[in-house]
Amino acid sequence: xxxxxxxxxGTSLTMRLDAxxxxxxxxxxxxxxxxxxxxxxxxxxxxxELARSAGTSEATVTRFCRRLGLPGYAxxxxxxxxxxxxxxxxxxxxxxxxxxIGAEDTLADxxxxxxxxxxxxxxxxxxxxxxxxxxxxxDAIRAAKRVVVFGVGALGPVVQxxxxxxxxxxxxxxxxxxxxxxxxxxxxxxxxxxxxxxxHSGRTVEGIELLSKAGERKAHRAVVTSNPLSDSxxxxxxxxxxxxxxxxxxxxxxASRMAQQIILDCLFVALAHRQFDRVSELFAEAHDAVRQxxxxx
Numbered sequence: 001x002x003x004x005x006x007x008x009x010g011t012s013l014t015m016r017l018d019a020x021x022x023x024x025x026x027x028x029x030x031x032x033x034x035x036x037x038x039x040x041x042x043x044x045x046x047x048x049e050l051a052r053s054a055g056t057s058e059a060t061v062t063r064f065c066r067r068l069g070l071p072g073y074a075x076x077x078x079x080x081x082x083x084x085x086x087x088x089x090x091x092x093x094x095x096x097x098x099x100x101i102g103a104e105d106t107l108a109d110x111x112x113x114x115x116x117x118x119x120x121x122x123x124x125x126x127x128x129x130x131x132x133x134x135x136x137x138x139d140a141i142r143a144a145k146r147v148v149v150f151g152v153g154a155l156g157p158v159v160q161x162x163x164x165x166x167x168x169x170x171x172x173x174x175x176x177x178x179x180x181x182x183x184x185x186x187x188x189x190x191x192x193x194x195x196x197x198x199x200h201s202g203r204t205v206e207g208i209e210l211l212s213k214a215g216e217r218k219a220h221r222a223v224v225t226s227n228p229l230s231d232s233x234x235x236x237x238x239x240x241x242x243x244x245x246x247x248x249x250x251x252x253x254x255a256s257r258m259a260q261q262i263i264l265d266c267l268f269v270a271l272a273h274r275q276f277d278r279v280s281e282l283f284a285e286a287h288d289a290v291r292q293x294x295x296x297x
Contacts, residue, residue: 002041013068013079014039015124015243016228022203023229028064030054035080048074068231118258124243125259131264137196137238140220141171144194149175149256150182150210153196158198158257162264168286169272169279179206183213191218198260199223200242202230211235242269263277 017032024032031054035042042050050073051058065076101113141147147166151159156177163175176182186195195214197207202225211232214221223236226243233239242259272279 002042004099010168013076013083014225016128016241017068019226019261020229022201024064024067027054027056027060029280030056031064039080040084043077043084045077069121098257109224121243121259124263125262126243127239128243129263130240133238133240134151134266134270137194137220137222137240137267138196140192140222140238141267141271142274144192144220145172146189146193147171147173147196148182148185148189148194148214149173149196149198150179150207151175152177152179152204152206152256155198157259158264161182161198161261162268165264166271168282169268169275170282171271179209182206182210185262186210186213186217186219189214189217189219193217193219194222195219196222196224198264199225199230199232200227200239201225202227202232204232207232209237224263228258 011122014036020033021029021036031050034050034053045053047058047061054061061073065071065073068076070076071081079115101110105113149159149163149166159175159177163173166173174185176185185228188203189195195210197211199207202223207223211221211223212235215235220238222238222240224240224242225231225233226241228239228241240263242263261267
């Protein structure tokens with residue numbers, strides 16, 4: 001992976017920027033904060049005005065744009081203006097769906113904002129999903145003898161879900177939420193096996209440790225994260241980017257869960273599709289095996 005966001009050019013520049021803020025330099029973070037606070041205002045600013053507001057130089061603003069995978073400042077302004085138009089299409093009288101949940105919100109507001117956040121995360125994740133990276137991971141898993149999946153905290157259920165799905169299509173897979181067990185599993189891998197780490201921030205120490213160990217074993221290292229500039233992403237052979245905005249009530253684990261789940265569902269279906277007839281037989285056999293545990297009407 002290169003040290004920029006060129007692989008993540010999707011529908012929401014501010015969401016991608018928000019996820020990567022901690023990986024930027026201090027001067028770049030100053031520019032980023034101004035953009036995140038008032039994206040439409042920045043869309044109408046000259047490069048000199050933005051540089052002056054951030055207390056930095058025009059050259060730094062240009063470098064910042066390139067870190068975002070954009071050729072220059074003009075493209076940054078265009079993307080911010082387009083995003084503002086997209087946000088206006090989500091307008092609801094008396095309700096700002098793009099704002100975080102507030103103390104005065106009603107139950108109806110909470111439901112609408114929560115549902116909107118999930119739907120937007122799904123749309124933006126799919127829009128920026130790098131199909132070449134996804135195909136690369138499909139190929140790696142197909143060629144691997146063993147696959148290890150790892151994620152901590154709230155991503156534990158997501159690890160369990162993709163592990164169960166891969167198991168159903170005859171992939172030799174283990175999923176772990178505990179770093180001790182995960183390290184033990186990785187220590188038994190061979191060249192060409194796969195380690196898949198799920199991490200919203202990309203800065204989880206356990207995930208970085210596991211990827212480093214996987215590198216020693218010559219395993220294929222894959223990461224699903226919202227931060228393509230994170231240490232985890234830079235260690236990986238394959239990186240899939242999820243879109244999820246962290247807010248007061250939707251913290252990192254909660255915000256990332258749906259976005260990561262969508263990517264992993266795409267991965268599972270793509271793998272199953274590669275062996276369509278065989279998987280169809282496996283599903284039929286599994287259905288027959290558990291049929292007696294279902295009550296007939």
